[in-house]
Amino acid sequence: MSHTHPPVHEETLQLRVLPPPPPQADPGFSFVEQPLPGWTLPPPALMGWAADTGRRRRTVALAMLAAVLVVQAALSLRLANSAFEDEALYIWAGHVEIGSLFHGAPNYGGFGSYFSGAPVLYPVLAAAVDSVLGLAGVRALSLLFMLTATACLYGLTRRLFNERAGLCASALFAVSMPTLFLGHFATYDAMAVCLLALTAWLLVVIAPRHWAWAAAVAPVAALAVGVKYASALFLPTLVLLYVLAAYRDHYMRRALLRGALFGAATFALLGGGLVASGYLSAIQSTTTARAHGDTPAWQILQDSTRWAGLLVAVALVGTVTYARTARLAEIPGWRRAVPGRRWRTCLGVLLTGTALLAPAYQIHLQTETSLQKHVGFGLFFAAPMAGVGVTRLMGAHFKFPQWAIAIGVLALTLGLSQSASSFGSWPDTRYLIPQLSYTVRPGQHWLGDPKEGPVYCLSRARRTHYQDWLSFFFIDYRTRDGRYLTGVPGYRAAVREGYFDGVVLDYSGGLAPAEEAVRQEMRITGRYRLTGSLPYRTSTGAGHFEIWVRQQSTQ
Template identity: 30%
Template sequence: MSVEVSPPFVIPGKPRSEARGIKARRQAPPPPAPTTRVDAALDRLVISRALWLSPILLLQAVLCFRLTNGLEEDEALSINAGHQMIGHLLHGTATPAFGRYFGGIPSVFAVPAAMLDHIGGPDLVRATNTVLVLLATVLVYLTARRMVGQGAALLAAAVFAINPTTIFVARFASADAPCLLFLAASLYFAVVAVERRAYPWLAGALLSTAVAEKYVVILFVPGVLITAAAFNLRTLGAQQTRRLMLRITIATLLGLAVWAAVGHGDWSGFGRNALGGHTIDEIAGLTLWRDGWDYVGVLALASVVTAAVLRGRRWLTVVLCAAGLIPVLVEIVYQESASLQRNIALSMVFLAPVLGLLGAALLSPGRFLGARAPLAVVGSAVLLSSGMGTSAAMIHGWPTSTSINSALRYYAHDGSQRFLVDGSDLPAYYLSDVTSYGQWSSTLDDRYASPGGVTRLRTDIESGAYRLVLYRDNGATPALDRSMIPTLRTRYTLVAKVPVTNDNNHAYWSLWLSELPR
């Protein structure tokens, strides 16, 4: 069945040929007229369109703020890095080459995150990220309203708000939330670039900043440009659209050049983490495909069906689907698994308007409404249930060091002692009041992760180089952890073994204390 949808917005009272002369006037056109009967019904029901977005934002805030957990390793790394960079700026203290570990320029997020942490701890960092994702939802709504109409835009905002990946990003203290906001803002200003002379340059600046936050956004840059071109082509014509896209492209390149100059010493992780980064353990391709399907498979299928069924905006929906799905496919094909679930939130910026258009078509009065409406209701219930359940599993699924911190605090002290952990940023953060960052080493360091690392690790442990050694079952470097156990049993004493989480008795933290005199 095909559903007829009216063409995109054209300036009222002006033929399309005159609309191409919009450059000379530079007057902001009014919001697009209703494109479906759902839009007309909404406009009759309420005076303020913003009232319809408020419940969606309230629901999203509730879904986000209900979730909490101890810091995850990447969160601790970001905040620790920010504190170290601030210390370097203020006191000249030496800092590690954090650029190797980040999927973006470290200082862009880490320094503001450390400032927020100093004021209100990790909770304030996460709360700020939640607000940024709420703002991204508003921008998704505004963009979708331009492209697909009022009713579909509200549904698009709802789909974006309750998606588990966006909820996860909102409660994760990393660069993902500001990156999501910058990407959504760049798409909006690219779509409305014709309305103000500054908008193309603003779109490019925001897009380059999103790339600086997370290098993986470079996969979405063509999608932003092509989406804006597909939307504006019918009203501006080919020549004017090309000029508009050229300005956005130039602005993006200039922005990237500025960020490259500002963070010239921090780009060492670009080659390693440009597509999101690998995990330490190899993950089978089929596992990544399964994870991708779990996170976005049904929504991707629904988006493709929408692009195939709906007339009137077929090319726009096809472009949106491609812009959202191709980066995910690239990450899976290249097995860039480290932040796949977070990067899918970026794809939702493009997929949400398509899904909103599908929802509006299902709810439009007309033939077969009795068959279409239940599909929309069931789909909404499934999306909400998935958003609540999957996001909770994602937030509560990572290991924390909460259970072992008290034992570490008893044995670890500031000074010349050194401590080895398979992921050192968690204890380094929680024990920053009694130890210094330089005392902590990780089995993730190049000294042990590079060829010959097993031998070097065994030698260091035999010599008692570390006062404490901490690892967990199925940790970040399980092969290295297993290789050092025989040596630990001869040179160290197991002083603590506690579950990683209270409800998981299958994974334990193991803390070993050196028997050699110091």
């Protein structure tokens, strides 16, 4: 039986193949790529955080900043030593100023004539804290200032670049030797750094806003200079930073006007304060016309490189790489797609070059006095470019994390060792002060090196007074026959006539000419006897204190 099928038309067996859809034009490429089967991933962002602009990024960044601040506080608080002579002097000067300002006591110190900062600012604040919390409280105040500076550095770098660069910059600055040292050192340097940092951060914040905000920030900058006169060295950097930050939103003409307003307001406040206070002689003797030393330039460069070389080197890497390209999403809120190369170059050179101002000025003065503190001012301004340098070395998506690890470990190691060495460079008076407390009596005249530490500690127990002590810096002695003698002859005459009830000498491998003359005179005349020799050890060597007391038979 056969089955017959209906006839099949030829056209029903033909498969109709539809033409493929026309390719979509892609303006970013010159060719069209056919879609592949399976999953298709979007192109990745150049930086891991570029796509995350919400609350999570800010929360993570602030948590990491808090961790950096905790580490900085722990590393600063580990430093221990007795009061340095500058710490004791500034705190005691603050007590004198408080007595003069609020209680009408005589201001016999003349601190305004030789302090490198206004004695009515930081010393008064330090003395007020000292009255309640002692030296530990004043040092904790310095730590608070340095932590605030690190936080302002993060905010500044985040606004100029992004959170990742801000965290890298704050971490490098937090573990640097000057930051750790100043964080546990009761002088006005920490307060000055904090005020400069606050000024820089505020200027970047107000850059896109109304021009009148510039006058509101000027008092903060003027206060920084009043706290420490050398802060004026960084005012041009602040003005130019404000101009560059304002240029992102207001173009050059308006940016220059804002910078001029901020500079004029700051200098007007400083001029008014200078006229009202009369501190011109102190500014000249401690800052603008300071006496030159004899330290060679190579030694200043060597020490500056030890303390600041790593951060400045990384900042140079950031400056060069950032000037070449700005394609790592480091500029949020720029009014164009990418900032121009000239702007990027100017910003990098300005911030990194500021780190060289303090060493260059001290090379000009040929002195290393306070160099370990002054380099910290410039490191704050170079730190943002160092943060950029670390991010550039790591690459997008942390492609080369070994760079950040190596730089971080090296910076931490140098900061730990150098800060401990600097903080242990002066003699510890923990055994000297108790010994003097049994010897010194109210109303006695003492000659001391050191002088400030015993005066600060013993005056709290009301066992001595500032005017009862004389240092080896200067003497104007009137002999019994009416002659006035200064220098070594004055010290010799005072010892010969038994003017001092006691003498403290710091013998660390040798004595200054005046100290050696006093020691010889005490031995020759026999008016004084050695009652104690207290050894000590510093990071630079060993020495001992000698306590000489006038014999009762000579009174």
